[in-house]
Amino acid sequence: MVRYINAIRVLLMLIIVLAASIYLPDFFWKANKHENNKTNVFYSPILKDFVFIKADVRQTYYADAKGNYYTRDEFEPLLPFLNFRQLMLTGKLPESIDGIPIRPKEVSLNNINMRVQPALIQYKPLQIFPLFESASGRLRLELPPDFFRIRSRMEFITSLTNEINEEKSTLFTEALVKEGFSFPAKAIYGNPSTKKPFDEGYFVIDDKGKVFHIKMVKGMPFCKDTGIPTDLNIVCMVTTENELRESYALVITKKNEVFIISYDRYTLIKVPVDEYDYKENTLLIKGDLFYRVITVNHQNGYHSVVTDRKYQTINRTGESWSGSEITNAGVIAACLFPFTVNIEEETTPYINFYVHFSDYRALFALNISLLFAMYFFRKKHIPVRKAAIYCLVVLLTGIYGLIALLTVKDFDYEKRM
Amino acid sequence: MIKALVMKEWLKVRWVFIGLVVLHGAALLVTYYDLLNTFKIYKANEVIIQFITFEVVFYSKVKYVSLLTGLGIGIFQFFPELNQSRLKLTLHLPVKENKLIFQMAATGAALLIVLSVFDVCILSLITLKFLPREFFDSMVTTTLPWYLGSLCSYFWVMIVFIEPGWVKRILMAIVGIGIVSLFFEGGGYAMYAPSLLYIGVLTFLSGAIIFLSAFNFKRGIW
Numbered sequence: 001m002v003r004y005i006n007a008i009r010v011l012l013m014l015i016i017v018l019a020a021s022i023y024l025p026d027f028f029w030k031a032n033k034h035e036n037n038k039t040n041v042f043y044s045p046i047l048k049d050f051v052f053i054k055a056d057v058r059q060t061y062y063a064d065a066k067g068n069y070y071t072r073d074e075f076e077p078l079l080p081f082l083n084f085r086q087l088m089l090t091g092k093l094p095e096s097i098d099g100i101p102i103r104p105k106e107v108s109l110n111n112i113n114m115r116v117q118p119a120l121i122q123y124k125p126l127q128i129f130p131l132f133e134s135a136s137g138r139l140r141l142e143l144p145p146d147f148f149r150i151r152s153r154m155e156f157i158t159s160l161t162n163e164i165n166e167e168k169s170t171l172f173t174e175a176l177v178k179e180g181f182s183f184p185a186k187a188i189y190g191n192p193s194t195k196k197p198f199d200e201g202y203f204v205i206d207d208k209g210k211v212f213h214i215k216m217v218k219g220m221p222f223c224k225d226t227g228i229p230t231d232l233n234i235v236c237m238v239t240t241e242n243e244l245r246e247s248y249a250l251v252i253t254k255k256n257e258v259f260i261i262s263y264d265r266y267t268l269i270k271v272p273v274d275e276y277d278y279k280e281n282t283l284l285i286k287g288d289l290f291y292r293v294i295t296v297n298h299q300n301g302y303h304s305v306v307t308d309r310k311y312q313t314i315n316r317t318g319e320s321w322s323g324s325e326i327t328n329a330g331v332i333a334a335c336l337f338p339f340t341v342n343i344e345e346e347t348t349p350y351i352n353f354y355v356h357f358s359d360y361r362a363l364f365a366l367n368i369s370l371l372f373a374m375y376f377f378r379k380k381h382i383p384v385r386k387a388a389i390y391c392l393v394v395l396l397t398g399i400y401g402l403i404a405l406l407t408v409k410d411f412d413y414e415k416r417m
Numbered sequence: 418m419i420k421a422l423v424m425k426e427w428l429k430v431r432w433v434f435i436g437l438v439v440l441h442g443a444a445l446l447v448t449y450y451d452l453l454n455t456f457k458i459y460k461a462n463e464v465i466i467q468f469i470t471f472e473v474v475f476y477s478k479v480k481y482v483s484l485l486t487g488l489g490i491g492i493f494q495f496f497p498e499l500n501q502s503r504l505k506l507t508l509h510l511p512v513k514e515n516k517l518i519f520q521m522a523a524t525g526a527a528l529l530i531v532l533s534v535f536d537v538c539i540l541s542l543i544t545l546k547f548l549p550r551e552f553f554d555s556m557v558t559t560t561l562p563w564y565l566g567s568l569c570s571y572f573w574v575m576i577v578f579i580e581p582g583w584v585k586r587i588l589m590a591i592v593g594i595g596i597v598s599l600f601f602e603g604g605g606y607a608m609y610a611p612s613l614l615y616i617g618v619l620t621f622l623s624g625a626i627i628f629l630s631a632f633n634f635k636r637g638i639w
Contacts, residue, residue, distance in 0.1 A: 008629040018619075019595035081493045126469050126606065128553045143462050147549060156446055159461035192466065210628070345600060351603050352612040407588045410633060 009408055010389055016404035018341065018353075018395045022268065024400070025340040030330035037321060043314075045079040045097050045292045050304065050317045051078050055296045081107050081288035100289070103356040114250060118347035119277050120253060121236040122297040128157065129192050132199040134215045134222070141194040144216075148172070150185035150204060175221035176214070182207040187238035189249065196241045197314040199301055201388070203237050203249055203261075209236075213248070213266070226266035232259075235278060250285070252278050258294075260311070263409060272313050276302035282345055299323060338362035362398060369402040375407065419520060422425045422507075426494060426524035427466035434528055435491040437486050441532055442477040445539045451475065452547055467547065476540050480563045480601060486532055487567035487597075490525050491574025499578050508635050516581075518631040522624065525571055530584060533564035558607035565620045566600025573597055579630040581637055589630075594621060 007361040020067065040053040048063060053075075054061040062075035076083040079090050084107045087093035096102055128147040146156040146165055153173040156165040156393045176183075186209070188201035201215025201222065209230035228234075233254035240247050251259040251268070256278055258271040273296055276283060282297040292311060301320030307313050322328045333340075339362075342354045373394040377387035394401035452475055455464055467473060476482075498504040507521075508514050537560065544553045573593030580586045600616060603609070609616060 005629060005632050008625055008632075011627050015619075015622060015626065016592050020593050022599070023595055126468070126555055127548050128465075128551045130466060143466055145462050147465060149549070149551065159465050162545075162547060164479065182593055191471065343599060349605065349608065350611050351608045353615055373615060378597070407585075408590070409585075 006389070008025055009410075010393060013401065013404035014392065017393070017400040018405050020142045020395070020400040020403050021337070021339060022343060023344065024403075025337050026342075028329070028333060028337075030323075030325075031326075032333075034324035034327060034329070037265045039302060040301060040315065040318065041293060041295050042079050042082065042286070042306040043293050044110065045080065045208075045288075045290050046078050050306065050315070051075070081111060081290075081309075084108070095371060097290075102289075104128060107289055110287065110289040112161045112240075112242055112246075112285070113243060114238065114240060114283075114285040116236070116238055116250060116252065116278075116283040117337060118279055118281065119349045119350075120238070122347075125348045127188065129188060129190060131156075131201065131216050132194070133217075134199045136271060141196065141199055142279045143194055150188060152183050170212075172223075175223045176212070179223045179225055180210070180214065181212055181223065181225075182210070184185055187234070187237075189239060190243060191239045197243050198241060200239060200241050200248055203239065205234060226261070228261070228268060237261075254282075258283065266319050269311050271311055272303055272305045272307060274316060274318065276303075334361040335364045336362075336399055337398075338396075368397040369398045372402055373405055419512075419516075420519050422517065423524050426521055428496060430490055430494050430525070430528065434532075437489060437532060439533070441479075441486070441536055443545070444482045444552055447538070448476050448478055448611055449543050452543060456547060461481065468548070468552070474559060474606065476543075476560065477604075479536055479540065479560060482534070483533070483560075483563040483567040483571055484597075484601060487529060487570030488574055490528055491571040491578070494521070494525050495575055495578035504579065504634065508631070514631055514635055515628055522572070522575060522627055525575070526568060526624075529564075529568050529571055533567065536560070536564070537548055555606040558613070559612050561607040561613060562600045562616055564598055565616055569600060569620045570597045571621050572620070572627060575627050576623075576630045579627065579634050581634045585633075590599065 001038070003407070021068055030322075036059060038055045040055075042051050043049070044051045044196075051064045052063045053063075054063060060072075061125070062070040062072060064070070064078070068091075070078070076086055077094075080087055080094055080102065082098065082103055084093055087106060093104070096104055109224075114215060120159070123303075127345070128145050128149050130146075132141050132144060133146050145160065146158045146168070148154055148156050149296075154169060156168040156172070157163070158165050162181070165174045184207060186207060187206040188202050188204050190200075195374055201217065203226070204212045204214055206212060208231045211225045211226045211228040211234070213222070213226050228251075232251070234251055235254050238250040240249055246260075248261040248263065249268075250271075251261060253259070254277065256273070256276045258273050258276065259268040260271055261267075262269055271292075271294055273283065273294055275281075275298070276296045280298075284293075284295040284297065286293045286295070287309075290309070291314070292307045292309060293304055294307065295302055298320070300323035301318065303318040305313055306315045325334065337358055337359075339355055342356070343351050345354050370391060373391050374387075377384075377391070394405055455475075459467075468475070493502075507517060510517065537557065539555055540560065541553055544556050565625070570593075573596065574587070575592045577586050577593060580589050596619065599619070
């Protein structure tokens with residue numbers, strides 16, 4: 001019985017360690033919130049160099065790559081595509097840049113913005129989607145009366161009756177089979193919203209890893225094998241339905257490569273990215289009439305590449321700054337907490353036990369905690385043999401283990417009995 | 418003896434259990450009528466796209482009712498034991514204390530499982546009546562942590578009540594609140610999908626701590 005009780009006592013200590021490792025660091029960082037710096041990277045067609053908008057809670061700074069600082073009014077003309085409306089208002093929009101005439105409508109059309117966050121990549125929505133009519137002849141997209149799923153076949157479920165629309169399901173399933181689709185679908189990517197200028201349907205990865213483009217045109221199925229290599233190991237596709245009609249989607253692979261599926265026969269164009277990890281970093285692609293700026297945002301810095309419109313690298317830049325780890329609070333946290341458990345993280349939409357270990361500095365608190373634990377057992381005259389397992393818990397978990405030890409504390413019951 | 422003990426536990430909590438059945442029934446009925454009325458006011462496809470886009474948990478009432486159930490059964494089962502010092506007598510019966518405690522915990526846990534199964538069955542009927550099967554799948558994954566949380570909260574109430582010392586009781590209550598809170602975070606569909614196994618293990622391990630509290634209680638360790 002006593003042996004089981006000792007095991008349960010260790011178990012209770014471990015549960016307290018878990019609770020402490022979640023809540024103590026959380027409280028600590030609530031009281032020592034680190035200020036966030038933000039840097040937006042752009043490429044100036046005037047300077048032919050990177051320019052930055054840096055912001056903290058006090059002020060916004062406008063700078064170029066050479067370290068010159070600008071006022072807002074001086075800075076805006078350096079990015080005439082981004083600020084074309086303001087420059088039109090003040091009469092400062094240039095008539096041409098590098099001999100190319102600047103027409104507001106064209107500038108607006110070519111300004112694109114894409115953002116891919118790690119949480120979006122890891123998020124798995126409900127696997128039913130509306131298939132919009134892509135060529136309705138109407139100005140706005142309309143929500144269809146049914147939703148589709150692709151399991152052993154492509155099925156349409158009528159929303160009102162919650163029943164399968166057999167006729168439509170058979171029509172689309174046959175079209176997919178004809179194109180060589182292998183059921184079930186491994187992944188379906190699209191933008192199930194009516195708030196987009198037009199519809200390009202969905203990109204669906206079949207059971208063999210082939211990527212198909214599926215949409216509905218005048219009530220009939222449009223299914224096409226895109227020919228995208230099956231060994232690409234795609235982790236996410238972000239559809240990019242904008243009026244420019246330059247690309248269907250952004251493709252992110254397991255190897256942290258980024259591609260664009262072009263409108264030209266689904267040709268893949270590799271997007272140059274520096275130090276990108278899709279599980280951790282946010283990817284931003286900003287485009288204008290001349291350039292594409294691809295930025296990978298890290299927790300404490302960024303890497304940017306500027307390319308021409310064919311994604312050929314022109315220049316790259318990057319910066320990193322010290323994060324919370326070098327602040328006083330960061331040093332204390334690193335010494336005090338050997339590890340931290342978060343149940344929610346920015347990089348994922350799911351709740352789990354995400355463990356982050358500290359570095360060698362945690363040895364400080366681990367050793368001090370162990371000394372306290374040994375003193376505790378010595379004072380209670382508990383033999384080392386009996387205290388060893390509890391000391392081991394404290395040695396491995398530091399301050400959390402010590403809290404658990406002081407909470408459990410009834411180690412000397414045998415003497416009291 | 419065992420049969421008599423189960424009967425004793427049932428007699429203690431029967432009215433609470435019946436009250437909780439009514440509460441669960443009412444929560445499910447409100448959920449049903451809310452959904453029915455939503456489908457009467459808005460077009461079905463608009464409702465479904467809103468549910469998909471914003472991950473509307475239309476059965477969220479079950480979350481709070483589940484937590485209340487775990488706490489309620491725990492309190493009503495163990496408060497009389499402590500208040501009238503019955504547990505001391507029970508633990509001196511000619512049956513192993515672990516067996517007795519297991520019997521008590523199992524009775525409460527069984528009642529919680531019955532209520533959870535009742536919820537799942539009724540929610541399944543409601544979900545499958547109005548919505549595609551995918552919503553049913555996600556409903557099961559979304560509500561499972563709540564039922565486990567209900568069980569876990571019951572175990573921690575039991576631990577807190579059985580602990581003989583007030584200081585330890587307060588400390589256990591703090592730990593219990595921290596652990597039980599882990600089951601009720603987030604607001605979307607199937608947010609616990611990657612961690613269901615871990616929280617299942619955490620529930621099971623929390624149940625084991627009851628034996629330590631009983632051990633402390635019988636020996637007056639505090």
